[in-house]
Amino acid sequence: MVPYLRPQDIIDILIMTILVYQLYSWFRNTRALQVVMGLGFLGILYVVTKNIGLLMTSWILQELGTVLFVLIIVVFQNEIRQALYRFSPLRAVFGKQEGGGRLDLLEVSSAVFSLAAARTGALIVFQRREQLDDFLLHGIPLDSLVSSQLLISLFEDGTPLHDGAVVVRDGRIAVASCHLPLSTNGDLPQYLGTRHRAAIGITERSDAVVVVVSEERGTVSLVVGGELTEVAKPEELTERLTHLFGPTVSEEPVKTIRRRLTSNLGAKLATLLLVVVSWLIITGRQGGIVTVTVPIKYHNLPDSLALRSSSPEEVEVQLKVFTSLTPSPKNLDIVADLDLARIREGNNELPVTSDNLQLPLGTVVASISPAKVKVVAQRKIRRELPIRLKKIPPVLRGMRIWLEPERVTVVGPEHLVSRLDAVETEEVDLRRVRENRVIEVKLVAPAPQVRILNDAPIYLRVMVERR
Numbered sequence: 001m002v003p004y005l006r007p008q009d010i011i012d013i014l015i016m017t018i019l020v021y022q023l024y025s026w027f028r029n030t031r032a033l034q035v036v037m038g039l040g041f042l043g044i045l046y047v048v049t050k051n052i053g054l055l056m057t058s059w060i061l062q063e064l065g066t067v068l069f070v071l072i073i074v075v076f077q078n079e080i081r082q083a084l085y086r087f088s089p090l091r092a093v094f095g096k097q098e099g100g101g102r103l104d105l106l107e108v109s110s111a112v113f114s115l116a117a118a119r120t121g122a123l124i125v126f127q128r129r130e131q132l133d134d135f136l137l138h139g140i141p142l143d144s145l146v147s148s149q150l151l152i153s154l155f156e157d158g159t160p161l162h163d164g165a166v167v168v169r170d171g172r173i174a175v176a177s178c179h180l181p182l183s184t185n186g187d188l189p190q191y192l193g194t195r196h197r198a199a200i201g202i203t204e205r206s207d208a209v210v211v212v213v214s215e216e217r218g219t220v221s222l223v224v225g226g227e228l229t230e231v232a233k234p235e236e237l238t239e240r241l242t243h244l245f246g247p248t249v250s251e252e253p254v255k256t257i258r259r260r261l262t263s264n265l266g267a268k269l270a271t272l273l274l275v276v277v278s279w280l281i282i283t284g285r286q287g288g289i290v291t292v293t294v295p296i297k298y299h300n301l302p303d304s305l306a307l308r309s310s311s312p313e314e315v316e317v318q319l320k321v322f323t324s325l326t327p328s329p330k331n332l333d334i335v336a337d338l339d340l341a342r343i344r345e346g347n348n349e350l351p352v353t354s355d356n357l358q359l360p361l362g363t364v365v366a367s368i369s370p371a372k373v374k375v376v377a378q379r380k381i382r383r384e385l386p387i388r389l390k391k392i393p394p395v396l397r398g399m400r401i402w403l404e405p406e407r408v409t410v411v412g413p414e415h416l417v418s419r420l421d422a423v424e425t426e427e428v429d430l431r432r433v434r435e436n437r438v439i440e441v442k443l444v445a446p447a448p449q450v451r452i453l454n455d456a457p458i459y460l461r462v463m464v465e466r467r
């Protein structure tokens with residue numbers, strides 16, 4: 001189905017694999033991923049039913065797909081907005097990374113473990129690069145420094161703000177008593193109640209880091225990327241938070257790259273397979289091969305050389321065409337433009353490649369025939385030749401005629417210029433000339449490739465001697 005694989009195709013597949021895998025890792029464990037999987041299944045079903053000719057089923061699936069697509073955009077607008085935000089290149093420039101330096105993590109750890117010891121439930125969300133506003137409900141805005149005492153008193157049972165989560169942003173407590181979205185991950189253990197599900201929910205939808213204290217069990221857990229891990233000691237929590245907020249990652253870059261490439265390898269390979277299959281289906285749906293006859297044009301011929309001959313004048317180009325993008329490449333003016341800057345005197349063979357063609361969007365060159373053109377170049381020479389009147393006109397008795405200047409310089413291919421013995425003027429009519437005259441005459445180029453290097457006018461002087 002695919003006769004060749006260009007380097008661009010490999011880049012194409014790799015880019016799509018990275019994008020799809022990124023999307024998958026961001027949507028993983030969210031409702032959106034399950035819906036996207038469901039849609040993917042419907043898509044596969046549609047392709048299968050269409051290909052085996054189940055007209056009604058494929059038609060219904062097609063119509064359903066359009067409706068579902070619109071519904072998904074409406075229902076998952078938050079997720080889509082977050083995903084687009086994550087893709088934005090401006091995020092790296094303007095997005096703020098929560099700095100561990102501005103936040104006293106020792107204060108946080110000490111508060112959290114005091115709360116755990118007192119069996120007071122707590123939920124602290126640390127905003128990192130991604131905005132959380134879309135996910136926060138009913139919060140009371142605050143703007144205060146993070147201190148152990150303040151955190152303890154915020155979660156103190158019976159106080160007005162103890163219910164819900166505290167959000168720490170830019171090293172300060174920004175919101176208290178706010179409601180977070182719950183995780184929809186059906187695989188979570190039964191014993192995790194809504195506080196823990198809320199902690200997991202916000203980290204599934206963003207890059208936030210959450211510390212959660214269980215009122216029932218007195219445990220402290222750290223939640224990142226939807227993964228919850230219990231932390232036993234305040235020092236461990238401080239260390240892990242420092243690592244999460246710290247700008248430096250102590251691992252060597254090579255190790256980090258290797259770890260990033262090999263982690264979650266199964267999902268990555270599955271994504272690659274999915275992209276390759278989709279790529280094969282999409283490229284397989286190209287509108288087939290179209291043959292176009294393309295004329296050859298030349299540029300950059302060195303000044304010292306002249307083109308003696310070239311063959312062929314045209315090449316046949318087979319194009320693979322995406323029909324949806326280019327309806328009829330036959331009607332397009334495609335020209336093969338060859339650069340002659342490097343040719344030498346004599347026979348030259350120039351390859352014709354897709355780089356020489358200006359192709360319309362959505363077309364790819366499958367083959368060019370012939371793939372080479374023969375160009376014979378010849379040295380240009382310069383000669384000074386006498387100027388000769390074309391057909392010496394009949395002159396009256398006593399009339400003298402001569403040309404000024406008498407000689408002119410020409411330049412052109414050696415085989416043409418070497419054969420010339422003069423450069424002729426156009427015809428001049430002297431029948432009515434009875435007295436002295438100066439007539440401007442024009443020179444005629446001996447051949448199209450021969451150039452006359454003369455800017456000054458040529459005069460025919462006529463002198464009539466009176467007796």
Ligand SMILES: Nc1ncnc2c1ncn2[C@@H]1O[C@H](COP(=O)(O)OP(=O)(O)OP(=O)(O)O)[C@@H](O)[C@H]1O
Nearest residue numbers: 121163164165179180193194195196198214215216
């Ligand atoms: N969506 C939410 N957003 C923020 N806080 C929430 C949310 N849902 C519940 N909470 C907090 O969790 C408390 C209820 O916790 P619940 O016992 O249901 O969860 P849990 O995970 O079992 O926690 P714990 O182990 O502390 O009991 C609520 O009083 C409220 O403070």
